[in-house]
Amino acid sequence: MPGDSIGHLFRLTTFGESHGPALGAVVEGCPAGMPLSEADLQPDLDRRRPGQSRYTTQRREEDRVRILSGVFEGRTTGTAIGLLIENGDPRSKDYAAIQDLFRPGHADYTYLKKYGLRDYRGGGRSSARETAMRVAGGAIARKLLASVGVRVRGAVIAIGEEGIDRAAWDWDETERNPFFSPDAGAVPRFAALLEEVMRAGDSVGALVEVAAEGVPAGWGEPVFDRLDAALAHALMGINAVKGVEIGDGLAAARAWGSQFADEMAPNPTGGEPLFLANHAGGILGGISSGQTILARLAVKPTSSIRIPRRTVNLQGEAREIVTHGRHDPCVGIRAVPVAEAMMALVLGDFFLQHRARQGFAFD
């Protein structure tokens, strides 16, 4: 299958390159009757947008999204929702200098090998600019999920070697600082590190955590489309992500069973039984357990840096490359709304899949 779609019952298909005329998307499968307008999409797009602080790229991208179909008199009609963002005036000439070079860590070489030609203007389809449409589509999924009490939020929990104090976690704080940090105490350390990175013309990686609260038990389609597998697919598919963890993640490899499996206890208020811990990240056997869904993703440092690197040109000759222009010192920061969107898209899809087969009373 061509890889521009994600989801089965709730599906996002995107198109568009960083320096083409527009980005677009089709969102299929959203139930009819849901109130929806551009105002529901724009806030998340603005959170992802460059230039929100001195710590992200200073490129100007307006990212004004238009809904072209699927909404009538303020509500979804149940048919395909078309979305469009016209690209502004891109500075394509910035890229003339590097059109014959493979930028290390970028997709230049692999796109050329796969397709035989490539759009060298800012990465073309491989540019992170493409993620704007994921965020727009994700915002629709979020609204669907909100109607059943599910909320998806993300945060940066580490930049380079600097991490947060989990005891200080405050979701409200994530919207008050330029790093989506849930720990106010980490903000000065993140800022100092990024100043150092920017002075060096370098970049740095980050660790992002996304959480979904309110997911009821039962979402996930084993054995291959487990909820954790689908989340791993969606999150690893974000540009620059190199690792995905669910719950305790990698730490599970070092753990003993007596410490790891989440014990259960009666619910004193009479509802569903309680879990006494959440090492599993809210997923057991590939199905949501009713606990908070927890995932983390490791975002590599931007490959576009001002420090000279060795590479080759199209003819295979040795060259040195320095990336000028306006780049993020830490793409992990702007990955937060993208990760939230991807988690929302997966959950929206699995919600509908689960719903399709629920509630039968045979006999």
Place this chain on the structure above:
Amino acid sequence: MPGDSIGHLFRLTTFGESHGPALGAVVEGCPAGMPLSEADLQPDLDRRRPGQSRYTTQRREEDRVRILSGVFEGRTTGTAIGLLIENGDPRSKDYAAIQDLFRPGHADYTYLKKYGLRDYRGGGRSSARETAMRVAGGAIARKLLASVGVRVRGAVIAIGEEGIDRAAWDWDETERNPFFSPDAGAVPRFAALLEEVMRAGDSVGALVEVAAEGVPAGWGEPVFDRLDAALAHALMGINAVKGVEIGDGLAAARAWGSQFADEMAPNPTGGEPLFLANHAGGILGGISSGQTILARLAVKPTSSIRIPRRTVNLQGEAREIVTHGRHDPCVGIRAVPVAEAMMALVLGDFFLQHRARQGFAFD
């Protein structure tokens, strides 16, 4: 979509429970003309089979696979390949004691919540026994890949806190010790740790690495079906896996860009340019780069342990549970052939997808 299938052009669909009459699978999309017999499948099944050493479960499972269709006169016909493993005499009575309890860390609770009823005999569909069919299907993918020079191998690189010395890596060693360890020096340490775990009636996690050599540049279908995303989906979808890394994985979050992006240099022998490192794990922009594909997965400790744990029964009342019976102290070991199979299935599928659109000469 129901979750019993994986892949698009090369697709595996499985069925079967741990204590039902049989496990089965359908492999679709294998090109015609490939030599194939049960002898191609059995070795991988035997590597996954329990009872190969004192460090894996002592259950008796013959795992004799039969090919029921899709092969004629020793070659694939291009049509669906049916596979079947009859289950031997399962000791279902072992499970009577726990049929009213939710085993912590297992899928008991989530299957019941999702489906409204569950097959409590050894986990039913959620049992790792299901992975036998992944291994059988993966063996067919491996053979297809071998025809174009691709080889997939896996190893255990850590059990609990004990790790290998990567400098001592020897692929041949993986088949000489009961841990799939590529480092002979780690074997006594792994053995000692597992003895301790077994004495304690406990279990322990492990870290598995899988590598694919010989993958040419160009496989992967951005933007959502990147090769890394598909590998994450396939590997996170293995029972007990809680984390997946590509290349440097989680370490990317701590790295600086000047150290991370793999530089390139001319190939002194005149072929494709060389990469001077492989932090990326052989994938750039979601497309294979021609380097070795590297993935790691964290496998949690088995939840079936002899140490009492707190849980609830179907009525929500507090209970204590102890799992008797024959269980693996470290399921990560037997995850090696399963991880290899999943990587092979993904690569086989992306190989065909890439092939479909390659080699056009327009004009």
Place this chain on the structure above:
Amino acid sequence: MPGDSIGHLFRLTTFGESHGPALGAVVEGCPAGMPLSEADLQPDLDRRRPGQSRYTTQRREEDRVRILSGVFEGRTTGTAIGLLIENGDPRSKDYAAIQDLFRPGHADYTYLKKYGLRDYRGGGRSSARETAMRVAGGAIARKLLASVGVRVRGAVIAIGEEGIDRAAWDWDETERNPFFSPDAGAVPRFAALLEEVMRAGDSVGALVEVAAEGVPAGWGEPVFDRLDAALAHALMGINAVKGVEIGDGLAAARAWGSQFADEMAPNPTGGEPLFLANHAGGILGGISSGQTILARLAVKPTSSIRIPRRTVNLQGEAREIVTHGRHDPCVGIRAVPVAEAMMALVLGDFFLQHRARQGFAFD
């Protein structure tokens, strides 16, 4: 996608050749809790089975189906249902004489061209024997549909130039004669025609009609997966079918609008409005209207006849071919349970798809 699967949320995947060891199938997506046993599948298999009368092939096929998974204590578990029919002792030697010839009207030539080799034993995968698994899977879909009051039935309405009198339609009659004729008056004419065809060593085509009663308004997924489009896909995909009609079908091309569109009127009993005719066959805009769903399929005459035909051998040399052995003089008869099964599979799938997005109350 390999073509051995049909359906999205309710999906059937089949394998097996006419002369291989077994036929098998996987049915995914059936909701949990539905009572199911082999006794639910066998009656439809028996209706399709050869040798039920002197007007169908006298081959002996037991077609005993086993359920291998997905059912526990008499109810579906929501997981994949594995099905298996072991083939009896096939008389493969019958085919030795024709293994180098392309039988006109058969798939011999196209399978060889596509796959480069072919299983010449009775058509291999292209044999109508494969449809046994469609019938088995369809029986599960039927049971699911019955739980919401939907009933699928089929009939032969013409054989060659002999047709039924629609005014005499009696569904019960279809199970009382060997032709699935709903008109008892047509039975002697059908019998006389088939005697003539059999004496001539020839074969004849037939027209089959399938109807689904009780389908509520709303099933179908425009714009491409309209209910009529999906039915056309499923029915045209049956061996030997060359045409599919919905409602008035081909006659629509000759009609005037003032005679064709089904008018509506108030329901005197206060329920949904009434349609005053059903030219549309129960589908408007690709969505079920609440009327009976009506489809017809034209089944070509069997290509296996005792009359000599011109053909070529593998070397491209002119040859004459006569098919001996036990063949149906009119495969359209046994196509009835297959067509019912295909309609049931489509409806079962669209039922679940519709259900996934229904019943939301936003705001």
Place this chain on the structure above:
Amino acid sequence: MPGDSIGHLFRLTTFGESHGPALGAVVEGCPAGMPLSEADLQPDLDRRRPGQSRYTTQRREEDRVRILSGVFEGRTTGTAIGLLIENGDPRSKDYAAIQDLFRPGHADYTYLKKYGLRDYRGGGRSSARETAMRVAGGAIARKLLASVGVRVRGAVIAIGEEGIDRAAWDWDETERNPFFSPDAGAVPRFAALLEEVMRAGDSVGALVEVAAEGVPAGWGEPVFDRLDAALAHALMGINAVKGVEIGDGLAAARAWGSQFADEMAPNPTGGEPLFLANHAGGILGGISSGQTILARLAVKPTSSIRIPRRTVNLQGEAREIVTHGRHDPCVGIRAVPVAEAMMALVLGDFFLQHRARQGFAFD
């Protein structure tokens, strides 16, 4: 799956309503390097466009298509191709009078029942206006097919009771008259009939034939995704189509085997063997045989007519309805480029699917 996509490896996804701001589409999977510009798409859009003669609706639709992505420096890049047609100034007020009524033969009732609300402006998503995007996507598929010598063409072969003389078939003639008639002799009869229909304020059905020449043997994916099944799906999924035939189609039901199966003979020029007839329509066992692929579709008469019809309003009360405005007296005419597009989309997809698994040399 939501139904706005068609195809697997070559896939079209569309969005847009008749009276929304724009129609759009995403074409995925087109191989890289193919020359492509808007000039390749516009001619087919113009053939479908209203107002080309007095026999089609006089609505003004510019249908200027823009390519928004996937093409760089005049060639496809292998990534998603975004397409957009801005809608002109729609006369939405035309529809105010009928927004409370169910138009007989339209999807008004079924859309409302399915989605709970509907866009009543000209049919919204159910309008045939949506087919503009099929034609745009189909034009890309055509160009891909042309690169391997495949050509898809269509014609109207009957309007109401008036048919063509097949002996007079001239493909060039189809572009010289307003009916896509391949027989110049039928043109006056078609014109006279349509004048009569228009005078009566009525509409009439039509029969359309589409043919694909140059398709090599081997395309099609049995057992469910046979080429004929996929064509039936695509063609029956066009608005107003009620029947689909392959080759002899419905006539197969009346035929005897000795007359139907296409005999074969040696090729005197030494190439592939010849077929002595083409009753099968170029498809055997669901796979192309190398002969011309032939399909026919029956298009019902437009339901929008000036003759009063009985219906009900949203409250279920009896009403009479007359459709004013600018409607086609015979939508079958403008269905020709749509049918060509759908056949091209299917063939483009199956071409790539077949290609993925061809050309292996094992051992």
